[in-house]
Amino acid sequence: MDRSIMMPPKFQLDTSYLRLPGAFYHQAVPSPAPNPSLVVLNHDLANRLGVTFEEMPADKIAQLLAGNLLPEEATPLAMAYAGHQFGHFTLLGDGRAHLLGEHVAPDGSRWDLHYKGSGPTPFSRRGDGRAALGPMLREYLISEAMHALGIPSTRSLSVVETGATVQRETPLKGAVLLRVAASHLRVGTFQWAAAQSKLEWIRQLMDYTIQRHYPECQEDPHPARSLLEHFMQRQIDLIVDWMRVGFIHGVMNTDNMALSGETIDYGPCAFLEDYHPETVFSSIDRSGRYAFGNQPKIAWWNIARFAETLLPLIHEESSKAIEVAEEIIGSFTSRYDQAWLGMMRRKLGLMEEDSGDLTLIQSLLEWMQQSRADYTLTFARLTYPEAALPDTTSEVSQSPWFDPWKARLLNQPQDWEASKAMMESANPVLIPRNHLVEQALQAAESGEMGPFENLCQKLRSPYALGDLSDPCLRPALDQERVRHTFCGT
Numbered sequence: 086m087d088r089s090i091m092m093p094p095k096f097q098l099d100t101s102y103l104r105l106p107g108a109f110y111h112q113a114v115p116s117p118a119p120n121p122s123l124v125v126l127n128h129d130l131a132n133r134l135g136v137t138f139e140e141m142p143a144d145k146i147a148q149l150l151a152g153n154l155l156p157e158e159a160t161p162l163a164m165a166y167a168g169h170q171f172g173h174f175t176l177l178g179d180g181r182a183h184l185l186g187e188h189v190a191p192d193g194s195r196w197d198l199h200y201k202g203s204g205p206t207p208f209s210r211r212g213d214g215r216a217a218l219g220p221m222l223r224e225y226l227i228s229e230a231m232h233a234l235g236i237p238s239t240r241s242l243s244v245v246e247t248g249a250t251v252q253r254e255t256p257l258k259g260a261v262l263l264r265v266a267a268s269h270l271r272v273g274t275f276q277w278a279a280a281q282s283k284l285e286w287i288r289q290l291m292d293y294t295i296q297r298h299y300p301e302c303q304e305d306p307h308p309a310r311s312l313l314e315h316f317m318q319r320q321i322d323l324i325v326d327w328m329r330v331g332f333i334h335g336v337m338n339t340d341n342m343a344l345s346g347e348t349i350d351y352g353p354c355a356f357l358e359d360y361h362p363e364t365v366f367s368s369i370d371r372s373g374r375y376a377f378g379n380q381p382k383i384a385w386w387n388i389a390r391f392a393e394t395l396l397p398l399i400h401e402e403s404s405k406a407i408e409v410a411e412e413i414i415g416s417f418t419s420r421y422d423q424a425w426l427g428m429m430r431r432k433l434g435l436m437e438e439d440s441g442d443l444t445l446i447q448s449l450l451e452w453m454q455q456s457r458a459d460y461t462l463t464f465a466r467l468t469y470p471e472a473a474l475p476d477t478t479s480e481v482s483q484s485p486w487f488d489p490w491k492a493r494l495l496n497q498p499q500d501w502e503a504s505k506a507m508m509e510s511a512n513p514v515l516i517p518r519n520h521l522v523e524q525a526l527q528a529a530e531s532g533e534m535g536p537f538e539n540l541c542q543k544l545r546s547p548y549a550l551g552d553l554s555d556p557c558l559r560p561a562l563d564q565e566r567v568r569h570t571f572c573g574t
Contacts, residue, residue, distance in 0.1 A: 094136035094149075096198065098158045098186035102268075105293060106286050109277070110162040115152030115183045116204025116214065118261065120248025123147045124218070124534070125225060125541075127242050130265060134242075135191040151245040151261045152183065152203045159186050163206035167280055168273035168340025169390060171374055176280065177273060177340055178208025181216060184269065195297070198242070199264040217257035218246055219526045220571070222537060224262055224351040226525070230517045230544040231348055236326045238348040239266040258530060267347055270294055272387055273340030275394040284397050291398060298345050309398035314413050317388050318420065319346035324384045325424045328377075329432065330513055331357030331460040335367035335570065337375045337383045339390050353570040356516045358560050360453040360460045366519070368569040381425075385417045431511040432464050433490065434504030436497050445489060452484050459560045464512040468505065469550055475559035513547040515557050519567035 102110065123146055131138065138146050148154040155161065163179040170177075183206065185198040201224075202216025225241035232238050247259035270293075278286045295302045295312055305311035323346055327334065334341070335353035343349040353367035362378025370376075375383060392399075392410040400406035429446045430438070453463055456479035463481050466474055467490075470482070481487060494504055517540070525537040543557050561567070 094131070094138055094141065096136060096156045096159075096186070097189045098156055098160075098198075099189055099195075100160050100162075100184070100186040101195075101293070101297070102164070102184065102187065103160060103162070105289060106283075108281060108283075108286065109165050109274070109290070110184075111165070111178075111207045112160065113163045113183060113206045114155070114161050115200050115261075117153045118151040118245070118247035118249065118259070121147040121151035121153060121245045121261075122248065123150065124222070124244045124246050124260065124529070125537070126150075127225075127229070127240070130240050130242050133190070134188055134196060134265070136188075147245055150243040150263050151247060152185075152200050155185070161185050161200075163208055164269055164274070165208065165277050166271050166273035166340050167276040168271070168338045169276075169387070170338045170340070171370075171372075174276070176277065178277075179206055180209040180212050181205070181214040185263075187268075188265075195267075197264075197266045197269050199266060199269060201262040201264055202247075202259065203261050213251070215247070215249070215251045215259050216261065217251045217253060218244070218260040219257065219530055220352065221260040221262040222526055222529055223354075223522065224264070226522060226537065226541055226544070227351045227354055227517055228264075228348075229541060230547070231332070233545050234326075234330055234513055234516075234547050236330070236332070236348060237323055237346050239264050239343075241265070266343070266349065267345035268297055268343070269349075270297070270344040271340050271349075272342045272344070272391045272394075273338075274344070275391060276339060279394040287394060288398060291395065294344050307399070309395045310409055310413070313388075313392055313395055313399070313410065316344060316346075316391065317413065317417060320384050320388060321417070321421050321424050322346070323348065324381050325421070325428050327380060328425065329428050329511060330516060331360075331377070333357060333364065333366060333375070333377045334380065335365075335370065335375055337380065337387065339387045342384075342387045342391075355519050355567065355570050357460045358518070358566075359457040360450065360463070361457075362454070366567070366570045368571050381421050385414070385421075388417065389414050428511070431507050433467065434494060434501075434508045436499045436504060436507065439493065441493075445486075445493060449481075449484075449486050449490070452481075452486050453479075456484070461513060461516050462558075462560065464508070465514050465550075468508040468512045469514075472550060473553055475553075509548060514550050515544060515547045515555075517544060518557065518561060519570070520561040520565040521557060523567050 161183045165178045167176050183200045183203045188196045205214030221244045228238050228241050242263040242265050245261050249259040251257045251259040278290050299315050302308050302311040333355050341350040355366035364377045365373050396406040399409050458479040525540045528536040
């Protein structure tokens, strides 16, 4: 059956990934959905991509976004990669996803269009290749919230209900998400190449990655070394942003660390409420490996795994290659600490550096942990002291930390308004609070999209202080608390 389509939207597809050796992918076509229906379409992202669905019948839109119809120039494939999953190395690949192609936007930017939940592939490993509606809507909502927070992230173009049932713990509605990313190159992609013991494949993958994401490395006489260093810095910046807003990824396997520096894979992710560095929400993270406070350490560990794949390209002598890699990776902690400290200064309005800043920040975090203070609201109260924000169990202005902080601000040459402006840009007021996300998903699964759409709309302006009585501002009540999140596989 011919599944190609020649009508709008005009995706401009040029899949450069196909120019890599065939071992990096299997060409595979999405499995048709029996009765697709559109659940949500991201018009803002569509405009960013330069595509329109206005001239396309609704049933054809659903067919296209489910993978039943494909653009004529599409060459769908399943990507190969490996990964350390909770520290254990495994050969993987897209087991329930298909890369439709790379869309070239009118401004020349290149974006992967990636179906998720689109059926089995040669990498499915006995899985059904399908996804449930709830997890796909979660990824749509959280990825768009991260984008609004100004954090590099994959985005979601659409979610389509397939009309089929997905069997997990209980029967669930099936769905397909169309993810948009700068690319789906991962640390695990390099691990796949290294596992094949093909040096030329690693070199080709490195050149491709540099061309696509790190053009500043192209003229460097030591491109592998340069790539490692630039990639590490990009990951440091990303993790610092996560820590700024209290985001917990939940599954920081090496196959979920993107070479582009984007946040990718929103499975069991959640946002911190009561501050505690050991906070874990993921139901599969029983040891706390990917706890909130462990994320910098895990990023360092993953980067070290990336460095291992590059060793033959860093230097022909293994001892010299290891020495160079260890020198670069060894600078991670100091670089991260510096970036994190700068971020925390911005959250507290500290315009000038002071030798006592680290002690001041640590004392605040210690008080927050002891008091079970809400992470987002604590910084919001400091930013907007005049606002009647929702009551919490702990009031930061009554803490022993507060007066030293005020004294520190008074010692700055800049006035309060300058500090406040900086704090407003660093401290969100609205985050996807876990109980609200779950409520919206439960309503959507029962056919009521209003709560989901309302939450998405509010999260588009996370730094704006709006209606102070908005339920999105308040932390969960004890009976509303979400203790565990699930990846949906």
